[in-house]
Amino acid sequence: MDLPYVSQWSRKRVISLATEKYPNAIALIKTKKNMAMMNLKVRLTRKWKKGLENIFIPNG
Numbered sequence: 001m002d003l004p005y006v007s008q009w010s011r012k013r014v015i016s017l018a019t020e021k022y023p024n025a026i027a028l029i030k031t032k033k034n035m036a037m038m039n040l041k042v043r044l045t046r047k048w049k050k051g052l053e054n055i056f057i058p059n060g
Helices: 008-021 025-055
Strands: none
Touching: none
C-alpha cells in the first residue's frame, strides 16, 4: 500500500503539515491501524479454533 515514490523528505513534510492542521489525525490513523490488526487477529484465532473443532470430531 505504498504511495508512488515520493521522496522521504516531502512525505514527512506533508505529514507534518497535516498534523499542524489536524493534530488528532495521526492518533486516529494509528488507532484505525490497530483496530484492523485486532480484527485480523480475532478472525485468525476464530478460524484456528474452528479448525481445531473439525479435527476433534466426537464419535456420535
